[in-house]
Amino acid sequence: VKLFQPYGLRGRVVLGFGIGMMAVCGAFALTTYFLARDYMVQQRERSVLRAAFSDAGVIRDRMRAGADVQTILHELELDTASAVLVYRDGQWHSSSPDTRPSVVPARLVREVEAGQPAFVRDVVGATPSMVVGIRVPSVSASIYEVRLLAELNSTLRLLGSVLAIGAFSSVGLGAVIGMRLSRTVLQPLDQIAGTAAAISGGELSRRLPDTRDPELATLVGSFNSMVDALQLRIERDARFAADVSHELRSPLTTLVASVGLLKARRDQLPDRSRQAVDLIDAELGRFRRLLDDLIELARSDAGLILEKGSPVLAGDLLRSTLSMSGRATTLLSGDLEVPLRVDKVRMDRAVTNLCDNADRHGGGLVALTVEDRGDEVRILVDDAGGGVPPQDRERIFERFATGRSGRGSSSGTGLGLALVAQTVTAHEGAVWCADRPGGGARFVISIPAAAR
Amino acid sequence: MSMRLLVVEDDDRIRTVLRLALEDEGYDVSEATSAESALDQMQSEPTDMMIVDLMLGEMDGFTCIREVRRHSDLPIVVVSARADTHDIVAGLEAGADDYITKPFEIKEITARLRALRRRAARPAPAAPSEIVLDRSGDVPLVLSTEGGVLRRGEDVVHLTLTEFRLISELAAEAGHVLTRQVLLDRVWAHGFFGDERLVDVHIRRLRTKVEPDPSTPRIIVTVRGLGYRLDLP
Numbered sequence: 186v187k188l189f190q191p192y193g194l195r196g197r198v199v200l201g202f203g204i205g206m207m208a209v210c211g212a213f214a215l216t217t218y219f220l221a222r223d224y225m226v227q228q229r230e231r232s233v234l235r236a237a238f239s240d241a242g243v244i245r246d247r248m249r250a251g252a253d254v255q256t257i258l259h260e261l262e263l264d265t266a267s268a269v270l271v272y273r274d275g276q277w278h279s280s281s282p283d284t285r286p287s288v289v290p291a292r293l294v295r296e297v298e299a300g301q302p303a304f305v306r307d308v309v310g311a312t313p314s315m316v317v318g319i320r321v322p323s324v325s326a327s328i329y330e331v332r333l334l335a336e337l338n339s340t341l342r343l344l345g346s347v348l349a350i351g352a353f354s355s356v357g358l359g360a361v362i363g364m365r366l367s368r369t370v371l372q373p374l375d376q377i378a379g380t381a382a383a384i385s386g387g388e389l390s391r392r393l394p395d396t397r398d399p400e401l402a403t404l405v406g407s408f409n410s411m412v413d414a415l416q417l418r419i420e421r422d423a424r425f426a427a428d429v430s431h432e433l434r435s436p437l438t439t440l441v442a443s444v445g446l447l448k449a450r451r452d453q454l455p456d457r458s459r460q461a462v463d464l465i466d467a468e469l470g471r472f473r474r475l476l477d478d479l480i481e482l483a484r485s486d487a488g489l490i491l492e493k494g495s496p497v498l499a500g501d502l503l504r505s506t507l508s509m510s511g512r513a514t515t516l517l518s519g520d521l522e523v524p525l526r527v528d529k530v531r532m533d534r535a536v537t538n539l540c541d542n543a544d545r546h547g548g549g550l551v552a553l554t555v556e557d558r559g560d561e562v563r564i565l566v567d568d569a570g571g572g573v574p575p576q577d578r579e580r581i582f583e584r585f586a587t588g589r590s591g592r593g594s595s596s597g598t599g600l601g602l603a604l605v606a607q608t609v610t611a612h613e614g615a616v617w618c619a620d621r622p623g624g625g626a627r628f629v630i631s632i633p634a635a636a637r
Numbered sequence: 638m639s640m641r642l643l644v645v646e647d648d649d650r651i652r653t654v655l656r657l658a659l660e661d662e663g664y665d666v667s668e669a670t671s672a673e674s675a676l677d678q679m680q681s682e683p684t685d686m687m688i689v690d691l692m693l694g695e696m697d698g699f700t701c702i703r704e705v706r707r708h709s710d711l712p713i714v715v716v717s718a719r720a721d722t723h724d725i726v727a728g729l730e731a732g733a734d735d736y737i738t739k740p741f742e743i744k745e746i747t748a749r750l751r752a753l754r755r756r757a758a759r760p761a762p763a764a765p766s767e768i769v770l771d772r773s774g775d776v777p778l779v780l781s782t783e784g785g786v787l788r789r790g791e792d793v794v795h796l797t798l799t800e801f802r803l804i805s806e807l808a809a810e811a812g813h814v815l816t817r818q819v820l821l822d823r824v825w826a827h828g829f830f831g832d833e834r835l836v837d838v839h840i841r842r843l844r845t846k847v848e849p850d851p852s853t854p855r856i857i858v859t860v861r862g863l864g865y866r867l868d869l870p
Contacts, residue, residue, distance in 0.1 A: 434718045435648050438740040442654040445743040449661060473740055494833040495817055495862060505829035530830050 198367035199360050206359025207352060214348035222341050226306075229337055230315060234304070237317040237330035240269050248324040254278045266333045273326035289329050293318050297327045313338055373401050377408060389416045426483030433476055437469075444469055478600035481534070482584070485607040491528040496635050499523045499555045499562065506533045507553065510540060516550060519565075520557035526635035527612055535608040535616075536564060538601035539628045543568035547626050557634070561614075564630040567621045578618040582606040605630070639665045640685040640754065645675040645701065646716070647693050651739075655688065658743040664750075670694075672701035679705065686750060687713045691728055699731045706732035710797045712753035714746065729838040734799040735825060736835075752826035753799065768808050770856055772870045773849060778856075780808050787847070799824060800843050803836075807857060807867035816864035840865055 192200060240261060247257045254271050258280040261269055268284035270277060272294070277286040288307070296303040297318035304317045313334045320327050376393065383391045392412060393405045447454070447462045454462060500521025507514045525532070536553075543550040547568025556563040573581060585599035605628075609616040614632030621627040642664040646652040649670075656666045667682070669675035671694045678684070687705065691698035702713055715728040715736040725736050735749050771778035776790025782805050787794040796804070802824050807815060821831035824839075840859075844851040858866050 431718055434739040435651060439648075439650040439654050441740045442651070442658050442743050446654065446658055446661065476740075492832075492834070495864070497818075501829065509828070509830070530832075533830055 195367045195371060199363040202359040202363025203356045206355040210352040210355035214352040218345055218348055221344055225337055229334060233315045233317050233330055233332045236267065237319055240330055241319045241321055241328045244271065244328055245321050245324055268331040270329040270331065271326055284331055288314065288331055289316055384412055389419065423483050426479065430476055430480040430483060437473060437476060440469055441473065475600065478604050481604055482600060482607060485611065491611055493526055493528055496524040496526045497529060499525050502529060502532065503536060503553055506536045510537050512540060512550065517553045519555035521555055523555060523557040523562055524635045525562060527632065531608045535605045538605050539566040542601055546570060560634050561631050562634050566628040568625045570625050572620055572626045573618050581618065639663055641665045641683060642686045643667050643669060643675060643678060643684045644688045645669045645672065646690040647671065662747045672696035675701060676704055684711060686711055689713060689715055691715055691717045691724060699727055702731040702733055710795060712798055714749050726834060726838060729835065734797060769870065770847065778847060780804060794846055796846060799839060803839055804843055807865060811867045811869045814860045814863045814866045
């Protein structure tokens with residue numbers, strides 16, 4: 186079984202059927218061949234023996250009557266494959282000039298001369314033959330009946346080739362049957378695989394269709410109930426996150442507005458109170474971002490619906506992103522005229538998160554570049570830090586990854602990059618981290634180009 | 638004279654801090670804890686603007702807005718704890734002019750209110766003050782930018798302030814496509830990341846008031862992938 190492992194289940198079934206069919210048909214063909222051959226040879230032997238005795242009888246009677254040996258031989262009615270030789274007084278007589286005494290093996294002659302009727306199968310020229318020798322003491326002669334078996338041989342050859350062709354074509358037939366059968370057997374598996382892929386791709390409402398096949402029904406039933414449980418759980422988690430976030434919004438609104446009031450009167454506050462207000466303000470800002478990110482992630486988990494409005498120019502979007510987050514728009518360069526069809530707000534948040542990340546962990550944002558690559562558009566976010574070690578480049582896109590590694594400073598939410606990944610994936614794109622030529626990290630967002 | 642602003646919000650703490658902050662901004666703020674009391678208050682005292690929370694007690698924010706819209710064109714900003722597409726669009730469909738999601742900063746809500754208070758669009762330099770939008774009916778539909786009214790014959794067509802500004806912007810550049818982005822900027826003073834659905838919902842409402850057949854608009858037409866255009870007869 187190990188030998189066939191690399192061929193896959195379908196390949197193995199096909200191969201198995203092919204080989205199995207060949208073995209069965211091969212055995213059948215060989216048995217048929219040998220049985221048929223033995224039977225035919227026996228038939229021939231019997232007929233040669235009969236002919237030999239009857240010819241011997243005729244020759245004996247005629248010789249007793251005093252006829253000449255050669256004349257007797259000429260009078261015998263023989264077919265083309267047969268010949269009769271007579272050995273008498275050290276002299277050979279043949280019914281046919283083509284059949285020489287040399288066709289009779291010396292061993293046979295010895296046995297017959299010793300008074301024993303004998304029989305031998307031999308090859309005359311290229312043709313197999315049978316020779317039967319009988320000693321007739323009453324006329325002191327030995328009679329040899331010779332029969333060429335060319336016709337038997339060609340029959341056997343034909344039978345052999347027919348059986349061989351049958352056995353070999355059975356391999357093909359076996360493969361075809363195997364293929365059909367494996368398709369039928371594997372079809373439910375394909376269906377399960379397709380459904381599982383669709384479910385993991387986010388189509389949580391997909392189920393396997395009911396089946397009447399009792400063996401499959403168990404599988405379909407447990408598969409579907411597994412997905413039901415999964416869906417329930419995902420929905421419950423998403424609802425819980427949404428509920429929690431929602432409940433947090435009201436107190437947060439009061440807090441944000443109240444701090445706003447205090448900030449408006451910041452000048453009237455004593456120095457220590459002012460510091461406290463600034464701290465509350467900063468932490469509240471972080472708390473708010475964290476909540477926004479959480480809500481956004483919870484919504485993505487429940488199936489993100491993008492608000493793709495009219496197409497925007499990459500330059501317009503990214504310039505706004507930079508200026509809204511208080512950064513210099515001179516950092517932006519590249520193919521700024523390329524149109525993007527994206528959820529503006531979410532893509533802005535994703536790029537802002539990457540810029541924040543560059544400022545927080547990467548020694549500052551040094552460039553934001555747009556690359557038009559035909560069927561995809563890339564947004565490159567470069568920083569001046571020490572880069573990200575290769576083993577961390579995937580992990581940093583997980584939730585709270587920065588917090589765990591201790592890399593994060595107090596201002597990060599730990600959700601920023603996870604949110605970037607989720608947003609970009611929802612846009613059917615990809616995001617990854619690479620080295621920036623000349624040092625530092627380069628985060629790359631790649632999204633499919635808008636139809637032009 | 639300061640603007641009278643009615644805050645309809647059932648969360649006491651949010652309502653209080655909104656009052657404090659908006660009073661700082663110079664508004665004359667009155668409070669209502671339910672939709673019912675808000676409607677009562679509006680009958681007894683004149684109100685210039687409203688902030689309405691969508692999640693209220695017995696009567697929800699959507700119903701409250703629809704009730705108000707039956708007899709008033711005042712600017713309404715919806716406050717929602719849910720940023721769900723469905724809620725926001727429903728609030729706008731009910732008649733709100735703009736929305737903001739919790740948690741918000743006071744300066745965000747005052748910016749929205751300021752934008753809504755601007756009475757009319759800047760008239761285009763050479764634009765006539767009276768524009769005939771439709772001649773197909775028995776009586777013409779005339780937009781008077783200076784008078785701030787839209788008339789069908791002698792009858793005034795009731796438009797909210799936002800709807801009026803929207804149609805004025807389109808009429809001022811009649812025959813030209815205005816993108817959603819431009820309209821968001823000019824009518825709502827939203828920046829680049831404004832919600833284009835604001836424009837779409839308001840255009841839809843505007844059409845029900847001006848188009849002879851809103852399902853096949855002739856006056857305000859959609860230019861696919863670009864924006865909207867007002868066509869003069």
